[in-house]
Amino acid sequence: MTITQPGYVGKLAVLYDGHGDISPFQQLAERLAVPLRNSSEAGFDQHEAFFLSWRDGCLKLLDKELLKKGGMAVEIGPRQGEQRSWPAPKDGALAKALGRKTKTVVDATTGWGQDSLHIFRMGYELLCMERSPLMAVLLADGFKRLAQEEWMQRLQLEPPRLLVGNAVELLAGLPEPPDCIYLDPMFPPKRKKSALAKKSMVVLRDLLGDDEDKAGLFAAAMQATGKRVVVKSPDYAEPLGGKPSDSFHGKLLRYDVFLKN
Ligand SMILES: C[S@@+](CC[C@H](N)C(=O)[O-])C[C@H]1O[C@@H](n2cnc3c(N)ncnc32)[C@H](O)[C@@H]1O
Known part of the structure; x- marks a missing residue:
């Protein structure tokens, strides 16, 4: 398998907000080989442009703009206009x-x-x-x-x-x-x-x-x-x-x- 340096290295960190068990955050940071930051610590500085964190039961990707608002997760719901039955009609x-x-x-x-x-x-x-x-x-x-x-x-x-x-x-x-x-x-x-x-x-x-x-x-x-x-x-x-x-x-x-x- 070809190993290439992922494009996010240097731009991404895992973000822990000081609440709950820190170990899943540590494991995620290790798995992706990115730093773990703690936003509840005094002197927390946003070194990276992007963060990964769990919010509202979802793993979310955040940038500086989204840090306070919410973040982006894999959306699992049907797209606008898509029928909610399964299987949805094969049209389009x-x-x-x-x-x-x-x-x-x-x-x-x-x-x-x-x-x-x-x-x-x-x-x-x-x-x-x-x-x-x-x-x-x-x-x-x-x-x-x-x-x-x-x-x-x-x-x-x-x-x-x-x-x-x-x-x-x-x-x-x-x-x-x-x-x-x-x-x-x-x-x-x-x-x-x-x-x-x-x-x-x-x-x-x-x-x-x-x-x-x-x-x-x-x-x-x-x-x-x-x-x-x-x-x-x-x-x-x-x-x-x-x-x-x-x-x-x-x-x-x-x-x-x-x-x-
Ligand atoms: C434009 S995005 C795809 C968006 C996707 N169709 C969706 O609906 O969200 C392209 C994705 O393909 C992945 N990708 C590109 N070349 C690849 C390859 N050779 N093997 C596996 N993944 C690849 C990239 O890492 C990236 O996440």
Whole structure:
């Protein structure tokens, strides 16, 4: 497995507010190899730009602006406009791109898990991959909360499985090719500061940087898939794998479909 220095080193700390058991905070800091700060100590100084802490039962990522307000966690609820039943109807651009006959999906770039959870709620069999240890701990916390949801327990559903590591290597080790591999790597923004970019994605870019190696990931996905690769791109970006077989358009974005011969 390739070991690279995570992009958040030097920018991130775990934050303990002086209440309750400190050991989970210590373990988290050790696991991510980042400092542990105690905000209740006199002389607490915000050395880092980002913090991880548990608030309201969720593991949250905070920046200076969010320190007093709340923070960002993996959102497990349905997105606006999404039906609350399970499985939710397979309609919309994402479902069309995944394909009518698709049953198994690998999301190789899970990030905040918003696309993954949408795919999961539509009833596909889903496996998630994520290389950032920071996003992996946030996702694991989100999936744990998902498992405790009343509807998940009633329907006896398990949350998606998460593999932590570089998808280029993880995809090569899959025992069975999935019907579809879904990719949503980080593209450079069109403008320096896009007013439309979601805060969670701006933070992700600040902490992890752009995914410069996405061409290699695309090649690995084409190799590992059974039937198709779907790439989500901003509408201004060139398709990642040359001319796609099909494209489905959403708001300011595109799902490019590449079929395996
Ligand atoms: C733009 S975000 C994905 C957002 C996600 N679709 C969502 O709905 O929240 C890209 C994520 O892919 C991850 N990533 C990029 N290349 C990867 C690779 N080769 N292997 C595993 N994860 C990768 C990054 O660490 C980042 O968290």
